[in-house]
Amino acid sequence: MTDVRIRPIEARDNAAVANIIRAVMPEFGADGPGFAIHDAEVDAMYEAYARPRSAYFVVERDGRVIGGGGVAPLEGGDTDVCELRKMYFLPEARGIGAGSAMMLRCLDAARAHGFRRCYLETLTGMDAARELYLRHGFRVIDAPMGGTGHFSCDRFFLREI
Numbered sequence: 001m002t003d004v005r006i007r008p009i010e011a012r013d014n015a016a017v018a019n020i021i022r023a024v025m026p027e028f029g030a031d032g033p034g035f036a037i038h039d040a041e042v043d044a045m046y047e048a049y050a051r052p053r054s055a056y057f058v059v060e061r062d063g064r065v066i067g068g069g070g071v072a073p074l075e076g077g078d079t080d081v082c083e084l085r086k087m088y089f090l091p092e093a094r095g096i097g098a099g100s101a102m103m104l105r106c107l108d109a110a111r112a113h114g115f116r117r118c119y120l121e122t123l124t125g126m127d128a129a130r131e132l133y134l135r136h137g138f139r140v141i142d143a144p145m146g147g148t149g150h151f152s153c154d155r156f157f158l159r160e161i
Contacts, residue, residue: 004098006105009056009068011046016065017058017086018042024088028126034152035123036086045070045086053082055109059089059098067093069102071110074119076147082115083148087129099132107136110161118161119145121153133157 009017025037041048049056049070056070069087073079084106089098110118121144122129138157145156 004059004061004066004093004096004101006057006059006098006101009046009049009058009070013058013065013068014044014046017045017056017068020065020068020088020090021086023090028123030123030126030152032152034150036148036150039086039149042086048072053113053115055106055113056086057102057105057109059093059102061093066090067098067102069106071106071113071115071118073115074146074148077119077145078117080114080116081145082110082113082118083146084118084120094128099129100136103132103136107159107161115161118159120157121148121150122155122157123152124154126155130155133159 021037021042025031025035031037045056054072058065059067067089070085071082072085074081074083138159141156141158
């Protein structure tokens with residue numbers, strides 16, 4: 001991962017991140033109702049993650065944003081629970097260690113913001129993502145937590161941090 005860097009999102013990254021989300025989610029059938037692709041924050045990720053106890057990072061290669069991921073308080077959840085949110089990578093960012101590096105960066109940010117648990121939700125068929133979550137200590141839980149509005153997600157994970 002020598003030619004790739006992870007850095008905090010900047011306002012100039014909003015369009016690139018929105019384009020990544022809108023390109024990757026349909027690839028996995030996650031473009032209908034109840035998926036994050038329809039969240040209002042998609043077009044303004046920098047502003048959305050400038051809120052307290054939130055952080056969003058981008059993966060950059062040769063000056064081009066090729067992925068991203070972040071953490072924020074879990075909507076409707078306990079104050080010690082954050083959500084790993086909107087972690088998506090273009091195909092060129094997959095299989096090069098960017099997912100693991102992003103996961104570590106997000107978990108470090110969550111700890112720094114005082115969270116004790118990290119929740120995430122995903123979809124059947126996102127097998128590489130599921131493997132990444134399990135490798136990083138997430139465990140499968142039976143039901144969703146909080147109130148994300150992502151009613152079409154069908155796989156849920158939680159990790160102590």
